[in-house]
Amino acid sequence: MPLKTFDISSVLTIEATPLTPEAFAPYGGVISADDQIKHVKSSAANYGTAVKIHKVAPIVNNFSKCPSGSEATANWNIFRCSAPKHLIETNTKSKKYTAKVLERHPFSTQTFIPMGQDLAKKSYLVIVAKTDASTSPQNLPDPLSVAAFVCKGNQSITYGAGIWHAPMVVIDEEVPHIDFAVFIHENGVAEEDCQECYFDPGYKINYDLSTAKL
Amino acid sequence: MPLKTFDISSVLTIEATPLTPEAFAPYGGVISADDQIKHVKSSAANYGTAVKIHKVAPIVNNFSKCPSGSEATANWNIFRCSAPKHLIETNTKSKKYTAKVLERHPFSTQTFIPMGQDLAKKSYLVIVAKTDASTSPQNLPDPLSVAAFVCKGNQSITYGAGIWHAPMVVIDEEVPHIDFAVFIHENGVAEEDCQECYFDPGYKINYDLSTAKL
Numbered sequence: 289m290p291l292k293t294f295d296i297s298s299v300l301t302i303e304a305t306p307l308t309p310e311a312f313a314p315y316g317g318v319i320s321a322d323d324q325i326k327h328v329k330s331s332a333a334n335y336g337t338a339v340k341i342h343k344v345a346p347i348v349n350n351f352s353k354c355p356s357g358s359e360a361t362a363n364w365n366i367f368r369c370s371a372p373k374h375l376i377e378t379n380t381k382s383k384k385y386t387a388k389v390l391e392r393h394p395f396s397t398q399t400f401i402p403m404g405q406d407l408a409k410k411s412y413l414v415i416v417a418k419t420d421a422s423t424s425p426q427n428l429p430d431p432l433s434v435a436a437f438v439c440k441g442n443q444s445i446t447y448g449a450g451i452w453h454a455p456m457v458v459i460d461e462e463v464p465h466i467d468f469a470v471f472i473h474e475n476g477v478a479e480e481d482c483q484e485c486y487f488d489p490g491y492k493i494n495y496d497l498s499t500a501k502l
Numbered sequence: 503m504p505l506k507t508f509d510i511s512s513v514l515t516i517e518a519t520p521l522t523p524e525a526f527a528p529y530g531g532v533i534s535a536d537d538q539i540k541h542v543k544s545s546a547a548n549y550g551t552a553v554k555i556h557k558v559a560p561i562v563n564n565f566s567k568c569p570s571g572s573e574a575t576a577n578w579n580i581f582r583c584s585a586p587k588h589l590i591e592t593n594t595k596s597k598k599y600t601a602k603v604l605e606r607h608p609f610s611t612q613t614f615i616p617m618g619q620d621l622a623k624k625s626y627l628v629i630v631a632k633t634d635a636s637t638s639p640q641n642l643p644d645p646l647s648v649a650a651f652v653c654k655g656n657q658s659i660t661y662g663a664g665i666w667h668a669p670m671v672v673i674d675e676e677v678p679h680i681d682f683a684v685f686i687h688e689n690g691v692a693e694e695d696c697q698e699c700y701f702d703p704g705y706k707i708n709y710d711l712s713t714a715k716l
Binding site for chain 1: 531533535538539547548549551552553554555556558559560561575576577578580581582584586603613615616617618620621622654655656657658669670672681683
């Protein structure tokens with residue numbers, strides 16, 4: 289059951305921008321060596337053949353506060369994701385994805401790490417929204433705050449605990465699918481693991497694949 | 503300080519084999535959709551555009567048993583790893599890597615997820631050893647039990663808590679480095695986070711790049 293279905297009859301159009309740790313900070317964290325090697329604490333490792341960049345993204349388990357009291361486990365899942373072509377329109381210069389749902393994991397961060405994608409290729413979209421504080425304790429999304437980011441094959445994102453986001457949107461239509469290693473805490477209680485809101489008729493997210501590499 | 507330096511004067515040669523979840527099971531876990539989509543519980547997700555494969559690899563935090571009593575945090579680190587060319591010999595048909603050190607994280611699993619590598623490309627070696635039970639409580643490696651695996655760009659590995667392993671060995675010499683997202687629990691006490699043993703003159707690990715794709 290969705291927490292709410294929002295009527296957004298004046299269809300909202302959002303321009304996706306390149307993912308950076310700074311731009312994504314309000315929504316969680318990023319794992320992106322090209323960005324973080326410049327700013328985050330690092331040290332030599334493995335007898336000089338590696339650089340370790342320390343503590344680049346958050347990990348949170350808030351299930352101690354969940355209503356059911358059911359303990360969660362930290363899990364590695366895989367999401368094998370294909371481009372949702374039925375929701376993508378192609379224009380001469382750009383692409384448009386229609387986003388009709390946002391979800392959130394109220395008690396856990398969730399990290400998506402793409403495996404096997406070209407490092408510079410525009411690979412997936414992340415779509416996020418801020419919470420409307422006036423809706424506490426439901427903490428619904430603010431439908432006017434939706435933002436979207438284009439991510440490369442060597443970038444990973446972590447949604448903050450409770451942050452609203454769209455299901456994963458692969459935008460590389462040249463590959464049959466992308467496999468993501470996904471880290472999350474889950475307790476098996478459906479409404480504590482995942483909540484959803486629907487949007488009618490949905491957001492239009494514009495992104496540009498005219499140069500497929502960022 | 504190493505726990506021990508082993509004299510292995512009769513140099514040991516080990517043939518690396520392709521990574522599979524079954525072969526690696528004694529040492530930890532694997533995140534590999536091509537393998538696990540066949541055998542592990544899965545379900546449709548994201549309104550039909552994704553398959554979720556459930557709980558594919560272990561996550562363990564045993565720091566409650568560590569001598570110092572210092573609590574650990576779950577951390578996302580990045581390892582940017584280059585091929586250790588000074589330790590790689592090239593023959594007409596194969597490559598040989600000299601492994602001189604094994605390490606372990608006695609209280610935590612450790613997961614390495616490559617980002618930005620071609621999915622089918624032979625990308626990195628993992629080298630592991632079983633514990634010699636007669637050396638409890640030090641739990642030193644059995645120097646005769648060393649095994650090695652060749653991993654593709656869309657495969658991730660998790661070392662079990664306390665499992666001996668070599669530092670990451672990138673074998674793709676065509677790229678400047680591979681970025682790994684690395685998940686581990688750490689408490690900042692050096693000998694509780696990582697222990698090492700040395701081997702003189704080292705293991706010779708044979709692997710085959712004649713077809714660079716597995």
